[in-house]
Amino acid sequence: MRAAERRGKYLWLVLDGEALVIHLGMSGQLLVEPADSPRERHLHATLDFADDGPQLRFVDQRTFGGLALTDLVLGRGGREVPQPVAHIAPDPLETVYDQAGVVRALKAKNTEIKRALLDQGLVSGIGNIYADEALWRAGVHGRRITSTLTKPTLARVLDQAAEVMREALGQGGTSFDALYVNVNGASGRMTLNVYGREGRPCKRCGTPIMRERFMNRSSHFCPTCQRKR
Numbered sequence: 001m002r003a004a005e006r007r008g009k010y011l012w013l014v015l016d017g018e019a020l021v022i023h024l025g026m027s028g029q030l031l032v033e034p035a036d037s038p039r040e041r042h043l044h045a046t047l048d049f050a051d052d053g054p055q056l057r058f059v060d061q062r063t064f065g066g067l068a069l070t071d072l073v074l075g076r077g078g079r080e081v082p083q084p085v086a087h088i089a090p091d092p093l094e095t096v097y098d099q100a101g102v103v104r105a106l107k108a109k110n111t112e113i114k115r116a117l118l119d120q121g122l123v124s125g126i127g128n129i130y131a132d133e134a135l136w137r138a139g140v141h142g143r144r145i146t147s148t149l150t151k152p153t154l155a156r157v158l159d160q161a162a163e164v165m166r167e168a169l170g171q172g173g174t175s176f177d178a179l180y181v182n183v184n185g186a187s188g189r190m191t192l193n194v195y196g197r198e199g200r201p202c203k204r205c206g207t208p209i210m211r212e213r214f215m216n217r218s219s220h221f222c223p224t225c226q227r228k229r
């Protein structure tokens with residue numbers, strides 16, 4: 001193995017001329033364990049490394065995740081990525097990420113800003129929860145139409161999305177239950193300002209946070225800080 005890499009929600013190990021892509025799905029876990037530690041009940045795969053160090057184990061209580069050996073191809077932004085990742089846009093923390101290009105693409109679209117943030121072909125790595133956090137921080141309602149927002153406002157939303165992702169990585173992500181852990185089995189400690197806080201006061205202005213249905217999920221927002229128009 002040469003490297004462990006990521007783009008958006010995709011993880012992969014770079015091998016000689018190919019890649020092992022790991023889909024965590026809804027409940028998959030990657031754990032680093034000594035080779036002699038007991039097998040987990042839902043252990044699906046064990047990876048041994050040439051240095052005879054700890055193993056990497058793929059554990060999944062359900063079966064939405066999986067591993068796939070694939071070719072490496074030239075992906076978006078000129079980066080070599082596994083075939084299943086070829087259509088995925090760079091995420092805001094990659095060196096090949098071109099924020100000005102994403103702003104131009106958003107400005108040219110007539111779509112809701114939150115829908116655009118979740119479109120992995122435009123910018124990857126921003127899921128439902130972190131989209132809500134970024135929009136709240138930027139003071140923009142998720143149903144605003146991208147073409148009607150100014151370029152500085154679009155850039156502010158993307159800056160906040162990158163900041164949320166950086167913080168989340170630093171805090172180990174957001175753990176809603178015991179399944180969401182890092183490779184050492186520890187839960188994330190990311191503090192959410194708006195997601196899951198329906199009816200509680202906005203941390204900026206005190207207005208109760210609202211929730212509405214969005215793409216079969218929920219959007220959380222402050223009706224004062226984030227005006228629909």
Ligand SMILES: [Zn+2]
Nearest residue numbers: 202205222225
């Ligand atoms: Zn507010």
